[in-house]
């Protein structure tokens with residue numbers, strides 16, 4: 001497997017990355033979405049400890065979730081130095097000499113830490129302009145950390161700091177969401193969010209022709225909640241009203257979106273929105289997606305509070321989370337196909 005990171009500088013896009021015209025990103029001049037303001041929500045602790053302001057924040061989060069399925073948070077408690085520390089360590093890992101990365105390169109999804117290019121889905125199809133590593137990052141226990149790479153030297157310590165801080169942030173957000181939905185404050189705190197957290201760290205090198213390539217295919221995340229650091233380089237697009245909207249790079253912000261499990265638990269209210277990544281000619285882009293995940297044996301279905309037999313019957317059947325993970329892989333990450341096996345048709 002050759003990573004894009006290790007290839008010589010390119011002046012044209014090799015054929016295997018060139019999508020047929022109907023699958024190209026169609027980068028419109030309006031792809032930076034004038035007129036649509038992606039919500040940026042301030043969740044400073046002082047705001048959250050004031051009852052009235054907390055209720056406003058909760059309402060903003062639910063509103064943003066219903067309208068876009070994406071929002072950004074600032075003053076989120078994950079220190080700037082902590083974010084920078086891990087982003088630098090992750091960039092350092094991609095920058096290691098090819099022979100040092102080789103032992104980690106694998107498409108075997110059961111590996112606790114692996115480095116790869118494009119995606120493990122859609123084999124034998126057009127490749128995506130992306131390298132990535134996938135790693136188990138929380139809880140920070142020996143069982144998890146013994147699979148972490150020892151280079152660059154700051155990798156382990158900075159990942160432990162980052163994933164611990166992101167875990168706290170995700171629990172805060174889940175509490176706010178539960179409040180907004182009228183669920184118990186700890187509704188999401190147990191098995192629904194207590195699985196081993198995985199991380200996708202994505203690296204998209206500059207691309208000679210962004211009009212024919214994609215960094216990442218349109219997909220929904222399969223977990224409960226995603227916390228994403230996209231740094232200073234935009235490239236993530238979310239589907240909104242049939243269009244692709246660029247999620248702007250807001251300094252210091254983290255992007256939050258919902259996975260399939262949130263959509264199912266809320267009976268469709270907080271939908272998991274499709275997103276993809278486009279490339280650009282000038283700047284390498286690094287993104288860190290932390291995927292808050294249910295326990296494999298967690299029983300999942302629409303929360304009774306989110307269902308009304310007469311007006312809003314359950315849209316999904318109950319299942320065990322591991323069953324969903326298998327269906328997602330079998331459906332090649334297609335939103336429609338994976339949800340089909342869990343839908344109740346009324």
Ligand SMILES: O=C(O)CCC(=O)C(=O)O
Pocket residue numbers: 200202216221228230235236275277287289
């Ligand atoms: O690179 C990004 O901004 C998005 C990455 C993503 O969607 C994912 O890793 O699931």
Ligand SMILES: [Fe+2]
Pocket residue numbers: 219220221275289
């Ligand atoms: Fe994603």
